[in-house]
Every structure is written in C-alpha cells, then in structure tokens.
Amino acid sequence: MDLAKTVYETTMQFPNHDRFVLSNQMQRCAISIPSNIAEGYGRGTNQELIRFLHISLGSSNELDTQIELAHNVGFLNDDKYEEMTVLNDRVNKMIQALIKKRQQM
Numbered sequence: 001m002d003l004a005k006t007v008y009e010t011t012m013q014f015p016n017h018d019r020f021v022l023s024n025q026m027q028r029c030a031i032s033i034p035s036n037i038a039e040g041y042g043r044g045t046n047q048e049l050i051r052f053l054h055i056s057l058g059s060s061n062e063l064d065t066q067i068e069l070a071h072n073v074g075f076l077n078d079d080k081y082e083e084m085t086v087l088n089d090r091v092n093k094m095i096q097a098l099i100k101k102r103q104q105m
C-alpha cells in the first residue's frame with residue numbers, strides 16, 4: 001500500500017500532457033500489486049494465492065520498467081527514482097519470499 005501511495009503522489013506531479021499515459025499505467029500497476037495479493041488471499045486456497053502472487057510480482061516488474069522510463073524521460077529526479085526503485089525492490093522481494101514459502105506448504 002505504501003508503494004501505491006508513493007506512486008500516486010509522485011505521478012500526480014508528472015506533466016499534464018502525460019497525466020493519462022505513463023502516470024496512469026504506473027498507477028494501475030501499483031494498485032494491482034496489493035489488490036491481487038488481497039484477491040489471492042480471498043480465494044481461500046494456497047494454489048490460488050500463489051497464482052495471484054505471481055500476478056502481483058508481474059505488476060511489480062512492470063512498474064520497475066515504468067519507473068526507469070519515467071526517470072529516463074525526466075519525470076523523476078534522481079532522489080525520487082531511487083526512493084521508488086528501493087521501495088518497489090522491497091515489495092518485489094517480499095512477494096518472491098511469500099511465493100517461495102507458500103510453495104513449500
């Protein structure tokens with residue numbers, strides 16, 4: 001949820017001409033991560049949870065690419081790029097660890 005909040009707050013500062021392109025895609029990925037985790041838990045089976053964790057992981061990987069692009073085109077300064085990259089990396093590693101743990105059950 002912290003990652004999604006950070007992405008929203010940051011992308012609201014993007015130029016108006018981009019508000020509905022890269023910023024929208026970044027927001028959708030950021031929302032998708034916790035939403036799919038919640039949906040997976042709600043399905044009630046370990047197998048379904050793992051499936052939705054993989055979807056969340058894919059969204060995190062996609063967001064990583066978009067953060068890089070936003071930085072490369074000048075929408076993110078170095079500090080904000082670093083902050084978002086570190087936060088997304090942490091989320092990505094937590095999802096991977098949870099997948100591994102759930103696969104061992």
